[in-house]
Amino acid sequence: MEYRQVEDRVIVTGLQDFDIKQTVECGQCFRYIKLTDYNYIIVAFGKVLKIVQMSNQIIFYHTKVEEFENIWIPYFDLEKDYDTIKQNLSAKDEILRNAVSYGAGIHILQQDxxxxxxxxxxxxxxxxxxxxxxxxxxxxxxxxxxxxxxxxxxxxxxxxxxxxxxxxxxxxxxxxxxxxxxxxxxxxxxxxxxxxxxxxxxxxxxxxxxxxxxxxxxxxxxxxxxxxxAVGKHEVFPTDVWVKRVMEYFYFKEDTQIGKIHQFAADYFGSRAGFAQQYLFYYARDKKIGK
DNA sequence: GCCCAGGCACTCA
DNA sequence: TGAGTGCCTGGG
Structure with missing residues (x-):
């Protein structure tokens, strides 16, 4: 990832594995306005940020390099190696491979x-x-x-x-x-x-x-x-009705207690359970799986 | 008008 | 301990 400031915006290039739409709309945050699929306004940490994502670069409007480094890099988790995470999860089974591929640009935010x-x-x-x-x-x-x-x-x-x-x-x-x-x-x-x-x-x-x-x-x-x-505990596996549905649909084939799902997630996904949850959730909700 | 939605608290066995 | 029920409110 490289970035430079041009007037009141920061232009980022070489950023792999990041998609603003998927990251914002996978259910983890609520303070955003969608202008188009690649153009969002986000409110966080007392700042308002406009983002435009293009094929080879992302523009962060109304910010400066210092703020970008202090707030937006950690917020969007831009320095983590998501490629390794995705490869590891994809190798587990075909379900995850499809889910990871479907939400390949999801990042887990570090919110307030x-x-x-x-x-x-x-x-x-x-x-x-x-x-x-x-x-x-x-x-x-x-x-x-x-x-x-x-x-x-x-x-x-x-x-x-x-x-x-x-x-x-x-x-x-x-x-x-x-x-x-x-x-x-x-x-x-x-x-x-x-x-x-x-x-x-x-x-x-x-x-x-x-x-x-x-x-x-x-x-x-x-x-x-x-x-x-918000706390960065990436091994937890929040299990709402959607995640419960998708886990039952793909892995258990029957109505399953939350506790059993948690145990399975801990054993099977390990320290990357939280990432798996996001890929599966986004996949399930968009495809309305189990509904 | 009725039912349900990205859970939790409270009650009762 | 575990299952059952009500909850503000808005939309289908």
């Missing part, structure tokens, strides 16, 4: 832990457009305005202190529904220090998961999503 936590608390019993709407409502109401771009106003996701001033009623007005008290419980436990989000990455995966499970409204699935998409 707090925003990721609240986003996945909101995600339960909701579909992606609803989740995006609630997060946007919360950002507009409690975050700070970043800028106006393409005639849209963009707001940062509120930090813990900014969200803690909200009442349950105000959060419900953002269409969060029964999840509003869960969000406040997360604020309270993080502010009081009962749950330490900044130390998660240095904890063992099991300890980090137990830390997240202290929060009301956070169960195994949501904890795993936070661990995978």
């Amino acid at each position: 832990v707090w925003e990721c936590l609240i986003s996945f608390i909101i995600s339960q019993n909701k579909q992606i457009p609803h989740i995006k709407q609630v997060i946007q409502n919360i950002s507009e109401r409690f975050g700070e305005k970043i800028c106006t771009l393409e005639d849209c106003d963009f707001y940062s996701f509120p930090n813990v202190e900014q969200l803690w001033v909200a009442t349950e009623e105000e959060i419900r007005q953002c269409k969060a529904g029964f999840r509003a008290p869960y969000i406040l419980d997360a604020c309270q436990k993080v502010l009081s220090g009962e749950v330490n989000l900044t130390q998660l990455s240095s904890m063992s995966t099991e300890k980090a998961k137990n830390e997240l499970l202290k929060i009301k409204g956070v169960g195994p699935k949501i904890a795993d999503c936070v661990l995978l998409f």
Whole structure:
């Protein structure tokens, strides 16, 4: 990968195994606007980024090399060797080979832990457009305005202190529904220090998961999503209904308990289970497998 | 109008 | 321990 700054944008060339559409739309993040299949606006870490991907280069608009290196390289995980991961998974069986080939440009994002936590608390019993709407409502109401771009106003996701001033009623007005008290419980436990989000990455995966499970409204699935998409624990295997369906469809051929699926994933995919989950999920959802 | 959606908490055996 | 049920809300 090579990159250089031209005016207010960074032009990246030689980037293999990365596709902005697949990375953004494989269900791991919710703050993006799709302009076309290769043109997205993304909000993260208090920044607004426009990305245009072409055959041989990617342009990151409204940024500079320093910000690109400090924020966007880690966020998009641009320096990891995905080729080795994909080869390893593809070698396991034909199912994975097809799934990896189908989502060959997926990267697992390294998102902000707090925003990721609240986003996945909101995600339960909701579909992606609803989740995006609630997060946007919360950002507009409690975050700070970043800028106006393409005639849209963009707001940062509120930090813990900014969200803690909200009442349950105000959060419900953002269409969060029964999840509003869960969000406040997360604020309270993080502010009081009962749950330490900044130390998660240095904890063992099991300890980090137990830390997240202290929060009301956070169960195994949501904890795993936070661990995978924000903490960098790439061996976890978040198992939602889609992943459950695709695993049953391809591997078990019958209704299977989550615990059994987790055990299989740990044994079979090992330390790369999280990557396998993303390829399988994207493959299953796009092809509506098992539905 | 009814049912369900990218889970979880709560209840009851 | 494990299974069953309700939940805000919007869309099909």
